Amino acid sequence: MLTFLSKLAILFFEFFKTGLFAVGGGLATVPFLRDMGAAYGWLSEAELANIIAIAESTPGPIGVNAATYVGYLVCGIPGAVVATIGLVTPSVIIIVLIAKAIKKYYNSYLVQSLFKALRPAAIGLITAAGFSLLMTSLGVKANFLRFTFSADWYSLLKLGIYGLFTFFAFWKKTAKIHPLFYILAGGAIGAVLSL
Amino acid sequence: MGLWKLYLMFLKIGSLMIGGGYSMLPLLIRELVERNKIITEDELTDYMAVAQCTPGVIAINTATFVGYKVRRVVGAIVASLGVITVPIVLIILIAAVLKGLSQYPIVGHIFAGVRLAVCALITASVYKLFRKSVTNVTSFALFLLAFVFVTVGGVSPVFIVLGAAIVGLAWGGLKKC
Numbered sequence: 001m002l003t004f005l006s007k008l009a010i011l012f013f014e015f016f017k018t019g020l021f022a023v024g025g026g027l028a029t030v031p032f033l034r035d036m037g038a039a040y041g042w043l044s045e046a047e048l049a050n051i052i053a054i055a056e057s058t059p060g061p062i063g064v065n066a067a068t069y070v071g072y073l074v075c076g077i078p079g080a081v082v083a084t085i086g087l088v089t090p091s092v093i094i095i096v097l098i099a100k101a102i103k104k105y106y107n108s109y110l111v112q113s114l115f116k117a118l119r120p121a122a123i124g125l126i127t128a129a130g131f132s133l134l135m136t137s138l139g140v141k142a143n144f145l146r147f148t149f150s151a152d153w154y155s156l157l158k159l160g161i162y163g164l165f166t167f168f169a170f171w172k173k174t175a176k177i178h179p180l181f182y183i184l185a186g187g188a189i190g191a192v193l194s195l
Numbered sequence: 196m197g198l199w200k201l202y203l204m205f206l207k208i209g210s211l212m213i214g215g216g217y218s219m220l221p222l223l224i225r226e227l228v229e230r231n232k233i234i235t236e237d238e239l240t241d242y243m244a245v246a247q248c249t250p251g252v253i254a255i256n257t258a259t260f261v262g263y264k265v266r267r268v269v270g271a272i273v274a275s276l277g278v279i280t281v282p283i284v285l286i287i288l289i290a291a292v293l294k295g296l297s298q299y300p301i302v303g304h305i306f307a308g309v310r311l312a313v314c315a316l317i318t319a320s321v322y323k324l325f326r327k328s329v330t331n332v333t334s335f336a337l338f339l340l341a342f343v344f345v346t347v348g349g350v351s352p353v354f355i356v357l358g359a360a361i362v363g364l365a366w367g368g369l370k371k372c
Contacts, residue, residue, distance in 0.1 A: 003355050008361055020250050021250055022250060023351075037265055056214060057302075058285055060209055060210070060282025060286070061212065061216060061253070061255060062232070065282050071284050075288055080287050087251075087252065088251070093253065095245075095271065096259060110202075112367075113201075115244075116366075117227075117334075118241065118356065118359045118363055118365060119237065119240045119244065119328040120335070120341070121330065121337045121355055122240050122341075123215050123321065124342040125345060126220065126321055126324070128342050130314065130317040131342075131346060133217070133317070165312050165315030165316075166314075170319055170322070170332060176321065180211055183312050183313065187309045187312075188308070190307045191304050193304070195304050195306050
């Protein structure tokens with residue numbers, strides 16, 4: 001029992017650390033997971049690769065999914081919950097502090113000029129992330145702007161489906177449809193066409 | 196907005212996002228900006244910028260921001276719990292029962308289709324934000340620089356957010372002088 005509790009404590013501490021130091025989203029947690037695997041023998045490289053694949057393809061934030069999976073491997077359901085809570089606790093504390101500060105100074109001249117420059121840059125970052133997700137989804141390998149697009153039937157089909165969805169997302173008559181329906185339609189099309 | 200409604204909203208967002216922090220963008224715009232009008236498009240962009248360069252999972256950071264705006268600290272916690280509820284249950288199920296779920300080809304096909312739909316939604320969302328915030332040459336230059344640095348140069352988003360913040364502060368400071 002004591003070892004189980006101490007394992008839970010270690011899980012919480014390790015994932016708290018990960019949440020505190022992993023900057024830049026879910027995949028930034030991977031090096032921390034690898035360290036944990038090496039330090040405690042919790043998971044092998046192959047298991048790590050599996051975890052990343054599952055975390056990326058199931059609903060939810062990638063970092064949260066990975067933490068839940070590792071926690072479950074180590075300590076079952078309590079481990080899954082403890083690891084995930086450990087991961088998000090630093091975020092909640094840090095962001096609450098920042099939100100407090102922003103609330104106080106949001107309308108100040110300097111903070112406004114800061115955000116004026118930050119907004120277009122943030123949109124550039126989001127565009128880059130969306131672009132790389134699109135390239136992965138279409139099976140395009142991008143390497144320093146040298147794109148290798150295998151123009152086989154499936155890739156073209158995927159490009160066509162993306163184009164169609166994009167058209168509907170922009171078209172005034174269909175733009176108001178809830179994203180959920182796009183997601184369900186995408187899943188159905190993927191299953192039917194064996195994408 | 197009540198705590199329960201806030202929780203359910205982020206439960207929905209957490210269970211529909213696939214593939215990391217930005218796949219929640221179309222859902223956030225729909226639920227928070229257009230339907231419930233809790234925050235503006237500008238605020239959402241600001242939150243995401245900060246969420247990007249602070250430690251932790253981007254989705255949790257954004258949820259905490261929005262939750263705080265609605266109901267202070269309790270709202271922040273409730274929104275974050277909403278995001279993680281469904282993923283925790285799903286991943287436990289996958290890890291426990293359906294260990295080989297990813298081995299069935301159909302699962303891969305479904306997610307391949309979902310991802311294309313998500314990419315299309317992100318394209319439309321990014322366009323909405325772009326039209327709102329990229330309005331002159333300076334902002335277009337900042338947008339382009341950020342995109343190119345990440346895509347071609349592989350620069351960490353942290354440095355880009357910090358760099359843009361410094362540019363904004365310096366610009367604002369100089370203008371006032």
